[in-house]
Amino acid sequence: xxxxxxxxxxxxxxxxxxxxxxxxxxxxxxxxxxxxxxxxxxxxxxxxxxxxxxxxxxxxxxxxxxxxxxxxxxxxxxxxxxxxxxxxxxxxxxxxxxxxxxxxxxxxxxxxxxxxxxxxxxxxxxxxxxxxxxxxxxxxxxxxxxxxxxxxxxxxxxxxxxxxxxxxxxxxxxxxxxxxxxxxxxxxxxxxxxxxxxxxxxxxxxxxxxxxxxxxxxxxxxxxxxxxxxxxxxxxxxxxxxxxxxxxxxxxxxxxxxxxxxxxxxxxxxxxxxxxxxxxxxxxxxxxxxxxxxxxxxxxxxxxxxxxxxxxxxxxx
Amino acid sequence: xxxxxxxxxxxxxxxxxxxxxxxxxxxxxxxxxxxxxxxxxxxxxxxxxxxxxxxxxxxxxxxxxxxxxxxxxxxxxxxxxxxxxxxxxxxxxxxxxxxxxxxxxxxxxxxxxxxxxxxxxxxxxxxxxxxxxxxxxxxxxxxxxxxxxxxxxxxxxxxxxxxxxxxxxxxxxxxxxxxxxxxxxxxxxxxxxxxxxxxxxxxxxxxxxxxxxxxxxxxxxxxxxxxxxxxxxxxxxxxxxxxxxxxxxxxxxxxxxxxxxxxxxxxxxxxxxxxxxxxxxxxxxxxxxxxxxxxxxxxxxxxxxxxxxxxxxxxxx
Numbered sequence: 001x002x003x004x005x006x007x008x009x010x011x012x013x014x015x016x017x018x019x020x021x022x023x024x025x026x027x028x029x030x031x032x033x034x035x036x037x038x039x040x041x042x043x044x045x046x047x048x049x050x051x052x053x054x055x056x057x058x059x060x061x062x063x064x065x066x067x068x069x070x071x072x073x074x075x076x077x078x079x080x081x082x083x084x085x086x087x088x089x090x091x092x093x094x095x096x097x098x099x100x101x102x103x104x105x106x107x108x109x110x111x112x113x114x115x116x117x118x119x120x121x122x123x124x125x126x127x128x129x130x131x132x133x134x135x136x137x138x139x140x141x142x143x144x145x146x147x148x149x150x151x152x153x154x155x156x157x158x159x160x161x162x163x164x165x166x167x168x169x170x171x172x173x174x175x176x177x178x179x180x181x182x183x184x185x186x187x188x189x190x191x192x193x194x195x196x197x198x199x200x201x202x203x204x205x206x207x208x209x210x211x212x213x214x215x216x217x218x219x220x221x222x223x224x225x226x227x228x229x230x231x232x233x234x235x236x237x238x239x240x241x242x243x244x245x246x247x248x249x250x251x252x253x254x255x256x257x258x259x260x261x262x263x264x265x266x267x268x269x270x271x272x273x274x275x276x277x278x279x280x281x282x283x284x285x286x287x288x289x290x291x292x293x294x295x296x297x298x299x300x301x302x303x304x305x306x307x308x309x310x311x312x313x314x315x316x317x
Numbered sequence: 318x319x320x321x322x323x324x325x326x327x328x329x330x331x332x333x334x335x336x337x338x339x340x341x342x343x344x345x346x347x348x349x350x351x352x353x354x355x356x357x358x359x360x361x362x363x364x365x366x367x368x369x370x371x372x373x374x375x376x377x378x379x380x381x382x383x384x385x386x387x388x389x390x391x392x393x394x395x396x397x398x399x400x401x402x403x404x405x406x407x408x409x410x411x412x413x414x415x416x417x418x419x420x421x422x423x424x425x426x427x428x429x430x431x432x433x434x435x436x437x438x439x440x441x442x443x444x445x446x447x448x449x450x451x452x453x454x455x456x457x458x459x460x461x462x463x464x465x466x467x468x469x470x471x472x473x474x475x476x477x478x479x480x481x482x483x484x485x486x487x488x489x490x491x492x493x494x495x496x497x498x499x500x501x502x503x504x505x506x507x508x509x510x511x512x513x514x515x516x517x518x519x520x521x522x523x524x525x526x527x528x529x530x531x532x533x534x535x536x537x538x539x540x541x542x543x544x545x546x547x548x549x550x551x552x553x554x555x556x557x558x559x560x561x562x563x564x565x566x567x568x569x570x571x572x573x574x575x576x577x578x579x580x581x582x583x584x585x586x587x588x589x590x591x592x593x594x595x596x597x598x599x600x601x602x603x604x605x606x607x608x609x610x611x612x613x614x615x616x617x618x619x620x621x622x623x624x625x626x627x628x629x630x631x632x633x634x
Contacts, residue, residue, distance in 0.1 A: 070600050080429060080603035088603075141568070145462075150444060150569025152604040160599035161563040165481055222536045228507060246478040251458070252467025282388050282477035282489045286397035286405075287469040 012263025064306030241276025259295025328400025381623030428457030557595025576612025
């Protein structure tokens, strides 16, 4: 048996998955990303372990790597990644040699969009926007099922649109980027800012050390009705709506799909986003405001899309 | 002799032009727009006078109307226009009947983009952005010379992207819209805020009444070296760069063309915009930052594009 593997490399997590020809995750392995201050090879070690573990001894036909960063138009390098250490190395060739298998490299949000258009919530026709919320915000523009890549292959970097002048500093070097207000990072920051001022189960969850707070803790606490966690989600959701309204003003898309790890919170995130989008969008009442739907493939969309690109690439040979 | 006429209806000015088959303005007439608080028919009266005057008694083959507002996908109505009184009337049919000639109706920035791609500064290939600065900011996305219209025909409404939370109120009903910081309106506001605090020829130009200040006064004063006027242009230019950086993050365009009345100031506007774009754009140093060029057709681009669409429409029959 031969299998296709997709690996999604985000700022916090690595998700490797064996993906069936119908886009289903057969098996998956999760690991922590070492961060952006380590050697590039340390991230590659984590990927190697994850790919080996998920393959379960089966022969790997090809691997697709979805990276949370700018991938060059040729798909050879991660040119720049705010949350990862890669800076222009021959990544695709290096991994292909190390793993002795064909490797396809693409931007993670573009992979997620490919997956959602092929198997998920994205309409295969018309102009659409896919927003991927994890540690940061990635994204892709779909035009009739095709990812609009832009001149440098960098279209869809929605997370680095500036929404707040002189706002929160961002790892990209800018300030006030959208993802500083609507992402897993923002979710933790918003919750942390309330700890010590308002009662919350999160104080206990993080052993009294707000620096230890994680997105998973906030998500779990919100599900349990914790008000601090719920307010953090409401803030992240509202900011999501503000940024979506900007994308609607610029692009007038037919649909919006929201994916990524944070989107697992579903309507706790999307309801405030929809409300704010409706409030902020220009020409409301004179236009159809596009539906905001959760990605159907959940947090695995990036890995599924990466495997899909690996499969297509193999068929093209 | 038969002629094609293009009429550009902005928030402040109406420009009617007879346009040659090679995209040149043969004759033009300028009039003031009555504003958004008048009857819709008052604007149509102004258009009628302008079209009649510019035609100079020659037979009009068709008229293209470029409107500073949302035009429905069928090109029949101005659905909503922050600076104009139209709200869904059968505008195209009404003008065609009144003028007894075929009429084509399109968004003004889309018209300008069509003109720039056909005769001007826009590359006919690749993904590009056209930003039109007048009373507000209009825009268009060009993909291989074609305007990307979006689901409601409203793509390219860049001016209503929110850049400042709880910022300046906008006629669209929102707050902190880009065009409140980068437009003719913003230019006047920035200059006005300095009057009385800093010496300026503008105090005299407006007879001591800052409410009488116009964009033309600020433009003339800046050309004469007036510091208040120059600082106003620098601010508008910097904000132009901030918004362009957001569009580059989202779209990664190959080129950016800036047109509209305010762009007549040329590099006084574009140099600070280029500097700020270079400073704000995500991944600077890891990407090609697109060139920001002045529209080649100047303030007449909307009228030229409208006439071009009228001409194409006639040839299609």
